[in-house]
Amino acid sequence: AQSVTQPDIHITVSEGASLELRCNYSYGATPYLFWYVQSPGQGLQLLLKYFSGDTLVQGIKGFEAEFKRSQSSFNLRKPSVHWSDAAEYFCAVGALNTGTASKLTFGTGTRLQVTL
Amino acid sequence: GAGVSQSPSNKVTEKGKDVELRCDPISGHTALYWYRQSLGQGLEFLIYFQGNSAPDKSGLPSDRFSAERTGGSVSTLTIQRTQQEDSAVYLCASSSGRVGGPSYEQYFGPGTRLTVT
Numbered sequence: 765a766q767s768v769t770q771p772d773i774h775i776t777v778s779e780g781a782s783l784e785l786r787c788n789y790s791y792g793a794t795p796y797l798f799w800y801v802q803s804p805g806q807g808l809q810l811l812l813k814y815f816s817g818d819t820l821v822q823g824i825k826g827f828e829a830e831f832k833r834s835q836s837s838f839n840l841r842k843p844s845v846h847w848s849d850a851a852e853y854f855c856a857v858g859a860l861n862t863g864t865a866s867k868l869t870f871g872t873g874t875r876l877q878v879t880l
Numbered sequence: 881g882a883g884v885s886q887s888p889s890n891k892v893t894e895k896g897k898d899v900e901l902r903c904d905p906i907s908g909h910t911a912l913y914w915y916r917q918s919l920g921q922g923l924e925f926l927i928y929f930q931g932n933s934a935p936d937k938s939g940l941p942s943d944r945f946s947a948e949r950t951g952g953s954v955s956t957l958t959i960q961r962t963q964q965e966d967s968a969v970y971l972c973a974s975s976s977g978r979v980g981g982p983s984y985e986q987y988f989g990p991g992t993r994l995t996v997t
Contacts, residue, residue, distance in 0.1 A: 796984050807884075807971060808988040815984065854923065858984050867913065867936065868986060870923035 766791040766857045770871035778879050779847050785840040785874050787855030796858040797838040798868065799829055803851045811853075814838060825849070850878045882906075884989035886972050892995045893962055901957045901992045903972030910977030912955050913986060914947055918968035926970075929955065930977055962996045969993050 767790045777783055789795055796815055800808040812823025819831040829840045838855060852875045856868040885904040893899050905912050914926040925939040929949045940946070944963075949955040959966055973986040 798985075800988075807990040808973075810985060810987070813985060856923075858986075867925040867928050867939070868915075869925070870915075872922045 766795070766859055766869045768855050768857050768869055768871035770853075770855055770874050772874045773872070774875045774877065776877040776879060777845050780844050783840075783842045783845045783849070783876070785853050785855075785876070787838045787840065787871060788836050789838060789855070789857045790836065791857055791859070793859075795838075797829075797831060798856045798858065799823065799827070799838075799840050800854045800856060800870075801825075801851050802854065802873075808854065811840070845876075845878055847878045847880060850876055852876070884972055884974050884987055886970075886989040886992050888992060889990065890993045890995075892997060895964060895996055896961055898958065898960045899962055899994065901959075901970050901994070903955045903957070903989060905953065905955070905972070905974030906987055908976070909974035909987075910952065911975040911986075912949060913973040913975075914955070914957050915971045915973065916968045917971055917991070921968075923971075926957070959994075962994075964996050967994055967996045 769788045771786050798813045799811040801811050802808050811827050812821050812829055814821050814831045822828050827842050829838055831838050852873045854873045855871040858868050859866045887902045910931045912929045916924045916926055927940055927947045928936040944960045947957045969991040971988055971991045973988045975986045
């Protein structure tokens, strides 16, 4: 069974500071990894994804993530945080099912607070 | 449509009543998913439809929950005899359903907030 751990429930950073949100996964094969962001009262927006190839992936809003197989990690980073980045961030792992998409397993989320 | 839509956006119901939640996936997407987001359980998978294949119902928490997808497009999630623990945000997502990397991207709707009193 697949699982995702986000060790940090809540993180506070100053605007302009760098950010790293941690994500560790457990999956028996090559994982398909995602980061989603959820603003209050909103649905989930896809930030970035890793399927294969280059282990450093770029996403929207200036975010990037690095897949490290040896550490079973897929940490999300941003060099300079903006106040509008305050939201909840979810890491997710997807499994293959007969070659097509299947369900996502989500971490518990990390709530990001940005101070001015 | 431009994105996944869900209705209603909010639903308040009395314990014991049945409710129906609707999801309209992105046009052309053959895969459709239901998830539930609650304070105690986080984001949980409920059920998954892919084309004409039998749905994956492995996440449905009890037999009070069911879902159907008519005409390969719109889906309805039905909860019978609602309980207070069913209070949550119910999220629907769709993906293209084709084989290959980009098809694994799931696009989420805004959700339906269900409150059982």
